[in-house]
Amino acid sequence: FDDGLREALLRETGLFLESQLREDRSVVELLTADYTFVNERLARHYGIENVYGSRFRRVVWDDTRRRGLLGQGSILTVTSLATRTSPVVRGKWILENILGTPPPPPPPDVPELPERVAGGPVSSVRERLEEHRENPVCASCHSRMDPLGFALENFDAVGKWRDTDASHTPIDASGILPDGTMFAGLPELREVLLGRRVEFVRTVTEKLLTYALGRGVEFHDRPAIRAIVRDAALDDYRWSSVILGVARSLPFQMRRSE
Secondary structure: OOHHHHHHHHHHHHHHHHHHHHOOOEOOHHHHOOEEEEOHHHHHHHOOOOOOOOOOEEEEOOOOOOOOHHHOHHHHHHOOOOOOOOHHHHHHHHHHHOOOOOOOOOOOOOOOOOOEOOOOOEOOHHHHHHHHOOOHHHHHHHHHHHHHHHOOOOEOOOOOEOOEOOOOOEOOOEEEOOOOOEEEOHHHHHHHHHOOHHHHHHHHHHHHHHHHHOOOOOHHHHHHHHHHHHHHHOOOOEHHHHHHHHHHOHHHHOOOOO
16 A cells, blocks of 8 residues: 555546546446546556556446445545454444444443454454444444445455455455345445435435535435435436535525625
């Protein structure tokens, strides 16, 4: 990991989002798009062959593992710790930015995740989190966050694909949500998220409205958000429909400025 890779990861996500907006794609394609933008440095990081030079160019993914934002190294890196992945941080990111249901902040006295299960050898992150969830207070939130994060465990702390973790233990990317929904790996999690696309579009709309208003969204803004999402559904949730819905909404039209 170096400055060249860091800049390439940022550039990739910027170009990807710009293309989604300019081509007026469906907001849902943020999760499913089968293409991205890479230069030689980033292509080498992702294992893509025959890409040379510093110029970014559009490439199509041959498999489903990297599709959408959740397969991009920028997202995977900022949701990791300095030395390892963090299913907790990644799961929390998905809850906040995909499903719009952020967990409450942790209690102030939560201990650090131990490096090993009590009395045993160095253990995997999954094993340590399973022990952590034995505490009912911790389990209430971790039962929602951890399974989502486990689906991304095949990506290391800088978003490179791997089949084993740092302890050479095979990656188990399966998870079970509190409602009993099961999945294994990012492609299957993506299908679960697509089944909740309305929640995702509502989350994007809420964040756009927050930006447009220059303040947080309040309870009295909720009817406007629901109306924007409902109207955008008639146009496959295209960016133009969502953005115009925000601009025409009562909260935006009636906003106050100094």
